[in-house]
Amino acid sequence: MILPPTEILLKWPPPDYETPETRGSSLLVASSIFTAFAAVAVALRLYARIFITRWFGIDDVLICFALLFTIGTNVTVDLGISKYGWNRHTWDVPIEWIDGSLKLAYATKILFLIAANATMVSLLAFYYRLITDVNIRWFRLALSSSIAFNLICWIVFLVLQIVPCIPISAFWKVSTEAPCADEGTVLVAGGVVKTFIDVLVTTLPIPLILSMKLRPQQRYGLVVLLALGYIVTAAGALRTYYTWKVFHNPLWDYSWYYYPAFLASAVENDLAVICACVPAMRPLLRPIFGPFGGMLSKVHSFWKTKSTRSSSVLSSGRPPTSIFRSPKSPHAITSKTAIVSDEEHGHLVLQELSGVTIGLTHRQ
Structure with missing residues (x-):
C-alpha cells in the first residue's frame, strides 16, 4: 500500500468516524437480488439438463463454479461495506481497518476474475457441445481461438492480481519501497480486455444463426436470445469506466469511488451467469x-x-x-x-x- 502524497493528505477534511457520510446500502440490496436470480437460473438450468434433456455436461459444472465464486465475490464486497467502510470516504475509515480492508480487497479481485472466467468458459463449452457432430471448420477455429485467447488473458491478469507486489504482503502493508504493479493500469486494462472478450463471445455464434435456413421469426428470435450477452458487456464497460475514475479522482478517495465499480461488478457477474443459463433452460421456457x-x-x-x-x-x-x-x-x-x-x-x-x-x- 502506498500512502497518498502529503499535499493530498492536507486537502482531506477532518475524519468523522461516528456519523460518516456513506453511499447507503444500494449495493447490498442489488447484489442480494441479482445473486438470488442467478442461483434460481442455475437451479432451473440443472433441472432441465438432468431431468428433462438428460444432457448434463462440463458447461453445467463450470456454471456451478461460476455461481459459487460469484457468490463469494458478492459476500466479500458486502463484508467490506459492513465491516470496513467501503461505502465511506477514505478519510472516514479508521486506520486500524486498513490492513483487513486491503486483504479483503485482494481476495475480492481474485474471486471476481475466477467467477468471470468460469462463466465465459462455460458459455464457450456450450457452443462446442452444440456443434459436437458438426463439421463447421471456420466456427471451430474461431471457437478454439477465442478459448485460447480468453485463457491466456485470464492467466496473465490472474497472476498480476495474485502477485500485485513483491512481497505480496506489501499490497496491504504501508510501504513506499516495495515494487508493485500499477493497480489502476492492471484493473483498467483487465476491464478493457474482458469487455472485448465479452463482445467477441456474444457475437461469435450470430453469423452462424443468420446463415441458417430458418423462418425470419425464428432466426431473429435466436439472435435476440444470444444478444442478451451484450447486457453483460454494457455492465462490464460501466465497471471499467468506474474503475478508471477510482484512480483518477483528485483526492485519492478510493473507498468512495470504488463503490459504483463494486456495484457494477456484482451486477455484471450475476447477469453473466443468468444469460449463460437461458439457452440451457429452453425446455422450461418453451411454454412461455x-x-x-x-x-x-x-x-x-x-x-x-x-x-x-x-x-x-x-x-x-x-x-x-x-x-x-x-x-x-x-x-x-x-x-x-x-x-x-x-x-x-x-x-x-x-x-x-x-x-x-x-x-x-x-x-x-
Missing part, C-alpha cells in the same frame, strides 16, 4: 416463449445435416441419396432430413430442408 424455446435444437440439427450433406458430396462427387431407405419410399429418411428432438412432448421431429415435417412418436 412458444417456438423459441426449442430453436437451439434446430441449430444443431440444421448444421449437422448440412455438414453431412457437404461431406457426402465431396467424397462421392454426386448429390446425396437416401441413407436409411429407398428414395422411392414416400416416408424415406434421407440425408436432407434434420432430426430435431422435442424433449417436452417425447417425440422426434424429422424436418425436411424443403419444410415438410414428419413426427415419429417414441416411448421413453
